[in-house]
Amino acid sequence: MTILLYDLVGRDAARPFSPHCWKAAMALAHKGLDITSVPTRFLEVPKVEGGVAKLIPVIRDGETVVADSFAIALYLEEAYPERPTLFSGDGGKATARFIERWSQLTIHPYVTTAAILDLHAMQDEANAAYFRQNREQRFGKRLEAVYATRDAGLAGFRASLEPLRSMLGYQPFIGGPSPLFADYIVFGALQWARIATPYRLLDDTDVVAQWFERCLDLHGGFGRTVAAAAISRLEAGQSHLDS
Numbered sequence: 001m002t003i004l005l006y007d008l009v010g011r012d013a014a015r016p017f018s019p020h021c022w023k024a025a026m027a028l029a030h031k032g033l034d035i036t037s038v039p040t041r042f043l044e045v046p047k048v049e050g051g052v053a054k055l056i057p058v059i060r061d062g063e064t065v066v067a068d069s070f071a072i073a074l075y076l077e078e079a080y081p082e083r084p085t086l087f088s089g090d091g092g093k094a095t096a097r098f099i100e101r102w103s104q105l106t107i108h109p110y111v112t113t114a115a116i117l118d119l120h121a122m123q124d125e126a127n128a129a130y131f132r133q134n135r136e137q138r139f140g141k142r143l144e145a146v147y148a149t150r151d152a153g154l155a156g157f158r159a160s161l162e163p164l165r166s167m168l169g170y171q172p173f174i175g176g177p178s179p180l181f182a183d184y185i186v187f188g189a190l191q192w193a194r195i196a197t198p199y200r201l202l203d204d205t206d207v208v209a210q211w212f213e214r215c216l217d218l219h220g221g222f223g224r225t226v227a228a229a230a231i232s233r234l235e236a237g238q239s240h241l242d243s
């Protein structure tokens with residue numbers, strides 16, 4: 001039986017971009033489960049499964065509905081214990097929570113800065129207007145002002161990845177010899193950037209970039225089923241910057 005994944009998209013339904021939805025998608029792929037993606041735009045999120053959650057991802061597995069990427073991974077581990085593990089035990093669950101907080105507090109803010117105008121440009125008119133209003137209220141400034149620090153922040157962002165970079169000298173994945181949900185947490189953040197913006201967050205020679213490429217190869221190259229952003233609508237001058 002297929003599992004429904006409510007997946008955040010913009011104008012192009014074939015380009016899911018949300019970091020948290022990618023975490024859930026990779027967890028489903030890791031378990032070898034069949035996924036039916038339900039393309040969902042920002043304005044549709046409150047209506048998902050009768051308004052079960054304010055945010056996506058949400059999955060439906062038969063009669064069970066689960067919201068939140070971490071909760072989804074925990075659910076899949078519990079519901080499908082005979083399939084490849086996402087956590088490798090309770091210690092793995094607790095450690096993955098640290099990785100989630102680190103990724104959210106260290107990687108997400110810079111990806112937001114780097115990609116915010118591209119993310120805005122990926123939306124149709126109504127969703128672009130929602131995104132601008134919602135994010136400008138959240139950040140207390142114009143999207144353009146968030147984006148303005150992108151070049152200045154790049155070196156600091158790359159330096160902030162040093163714990164991950166250093167760890168990769170010991171093992172190929174955060175999970176050790178093979179990936180666990182902890183890998184998909186960080187992968188989701190960088191996949192969000194890869195799909196949203198052509199801006200180069202990482203140098204190709206960086207071992208973090210090489211780990212990310214390994215993650216893109218996993219599960220039959222699942223992460224590559226969505227191409228990297230080429231020239232952004234932003235750079236092509238087609239954005240809705242003033243909406």
Ligand SMILES: N[C@@H](CCC(=O)N[C@@H](CS)C(=O)NCC(=O)O)C(=O)O
Pocket residue numbers: 008018019020021042045054055056057067068069070134
């Ligand atoms: N802690 C949640 C965060 C989910 C989340 O932030 N989802 C965003 C998309 S990346 C969302 O649904 N946003 C809707 C909105 O901003 O209106 C998880 O891990 O699933």
